[in-house]
Amino acid sequence: MNQTYRAQCPCGQLAVHFAEAPVAQLVCHCRDCQTVSGMPYSNVAFFKVEDQCAQGEFNAINMTGGSGQAKQYRRCRQCDGFVYGTVDALEGLVGVNASSLKPPFEFSPMAHVWTSEKAAGVEIPAGAFQFPKAPPFRPGKG
Ligand SMILES: [Zn+2]
Numbered sequence: 001m002n003q004t005y006r007a008q009c010p011c012g013q014l015a016v017h018f019a020e021a022p023v024a025q026l027v028c029h030c031r032d033c034q035t036v037s038g039m040p041y042s043n044v045a046f047f048k049v050e051d052q053c054a055q056g057e058f059n060a061i062n063m064t065g066g067s068g069q070a071k072q073y074r075r076c077r078q079c080d081g082f083v084y085g086t087v088d089a090l091e092g093l094v095g096v097n098a099s100s101l102k103p104p105f106e107f108s109p110m111a112h113v114w115t116s117e118k119a120a121g122v123e124i125p126a127g128a129f130q131f132p133k134a135p136p137f138r139p140g141k142g
C-alpha cells in the first residue's frame, strides 16, 4: 500500500499531500533557505510535482537561486510558516520542509548542498557528501 505524506504549517491552514515517497533528500545550507525557514539550514525532501495536492492560501516568495535559476518559496498566509517550494533548476520536483512532514519522516539526506553558505557553528556529519554549491546531479534522476 502506498504511504501518503503530508506537510503543513504550524497553524494548519496551508497543507500539501503527496501520494508517493520522496525521490530525493538534501540538506540545503543556502542563505535563502536560512532566511525563509528561520533555521541555520533546511532539511528538504523532494517529491514529484505530479504527486502533490496542495490546499490553503500561501504567500509566494520569488527569489533567484545561486545557480541563477528562479525559485519560489511558499509560506502560510496566516502564520508565515514555510512549507514547500519549487526551483526551476529542479523542474518537476517540489521541495518540502522535511521537519513538517507527517507521518514523522526519517530524514536521511543523500548530500549537503550550498555548504559555501553554511551558517557558523553548523557541523556536517563526517562522511556526508558535500557540495559547495548546487549538486552536480539532478535529485531524483539517479
Ligand atoms: Zn499557517
Ligand SMILES: [Zn+2]
Pocket: 028, 029, 030, 031, 032, 033, 034, 042, 114
Ligand atoms: Zn537552500
